Amino acid sequence: SQTIHQWPATLVQPVGSPLSLECTVEGTSNPNLYWYRQAAGRGLQLLFYSVGIGQISSEVPQNLSASRPQDRQFILSSKKLLLSDSGFYLCAWSSGGENIQYFGAGTRLSVL
Amino acid sequence: QKEVEQNSGPLSVPEGAIASLNCTYSDRVSQSFFWYRQYSGKSPELIMSIYSNGDKEDGRFTAQLNKASQYVSLLIRDSQPSDSATYLCAVNSGSARQLTFGSGTQLTVLP
Numbered sequence: 001s002q003t004i005h006q007w008p009a010t011l012v013q014p015v016g017s018p019l020s021l022e023c024t025v026e027g028t029s030n031p032n033l034y035w036y037r038q039a040a041g042r043g044l045q046l047l048f049y050s051v052g053i054g055q056i057s058s059e060v061p062q063n064l065s066a067s068r069p070q071d072r073q074f075i076l077s078s079k080k081l082l083l084s085d086s087g088f089y090l091c092a093w094s095s096g097g098e099n100i101q102y103f104g105a106g107t108r109l110s111v112l
Numbered sequence: 113q114k115e116v117e118q119n120s121g122p123l124s125v126p127e128g129a130i131a132s133l134n135c136t137y138s139d140r141v142s143q144s145f146f147w148y149r150q151y152s153g154k155s156p157e158l159i160m161s162i163y164s165n166g167d168k169e170d171g172r173f174t175a176q177l178n179k180a181s182q183y184v185s186l187l188i189r190d191s192q193p194s195d196s197a198t199y200l201c202a203v204n205s206g207s208a209r210q211l212t213f214g215s216g217t218q219l220t221v222l223p
Contacts, residue, residue: 032209043200043215044156051209090155099144099204101211103155 002027006091006104013111019064019078021107023091026072031093033074034101035066038088050074051096086111114139114205118214126222131188133217135201138182144204145177145184150216151197160186191221 006023013019025031032051036044046059048066056066063082067075074091088108092101115138125131133147144163148156162168162175162184174187184203188195201214 034210044213046210049210094209096209099209099211100146100158100161101202102158106155108153 002093002102004091004093004102004104006107008107009105010108011110013081013109015083015111016080019076019081019085019109021076021089021091021109023074023076023104024072025093028072028093028095030071030096032096033068034092034094035074035076036090036092038090040087044090048076081111083111085109114142114203114212116201116203116212116214118199118201118217121216122218122220124220124222125191127191127193129191129221131191131195131219131221133186133188133199133201133219135184135186135203135214136182137184137201137203137212139203139205139212140179140182142203142205145175146202146211147173147175147186148200148202148213149197150200156200188219191219193221193223196220 003026034049035047038044050056050068053068064078088106090106091104094101117136119134147160149159150156160173160175162177165177165179168175172189176185198216198218200216202211205212
């Protein structure tokens with residue numbers, strides 16, 4: 001069966017520090033991968049999605065970036081965090097032929 | 113801009129009652145519709161998917177879709193306190209396997 005791993009679970013970072021969040025999927029090949037951010041009490045905002053290695057589409061201009069160095073690995077990065085980057089970051093995957101998305105456990109990021 | 117709107121809530125129902133959650137969407141070409149449940153502090157989990165007009169039942173959950181009215185709903189029968197969560201409606205957006213999510217409806221089932 002397919003599983004998705006996301007880490008760390010929580011992270012507290014100072015303003016201006018770098019960020020790297022990692023997500024990996026097991027049990028499937030060539031998944032579509034997604035990064036979302038959820039502000040407190042709000043819906044999910046799609047940040048990036050990828051349909052293959054090295055293929056990244058950005059939905060929202062910001063100081064975040066994403067990379068997909070391997071088929072089942074998706075990384076969210078920032079060179080300098082802002083206070084507004086605080087939130088709940090979720091990685092998700094879907095198979096190539098379906099729209100159903102399955103979520104990782106999420107990373108709660110607090111930028112202080 | 114493609115939008116998904118959910119009734120704002122919060123919604124409170126007594127244990128054993130039927131909870132009704134509603135969602136409307138703006139993109140007429142959407143073909144796939146999903147309901148996710150999100151417990152506080154946790155990630156969303158899929159509970160229902162529906163692709164055709166009409167009703168789809170899975171245990172205590174029933175999803176209803178009306179593409180002509182651009183409306184999808186979720187009924188939870190015999191509501192339990194463990195159903196207390198935020199329910200997110202999601203609709204596919206275009207060919208890139210993207211989903212647009214509503215802001216969610218918070219449901220509280222009172223014992």
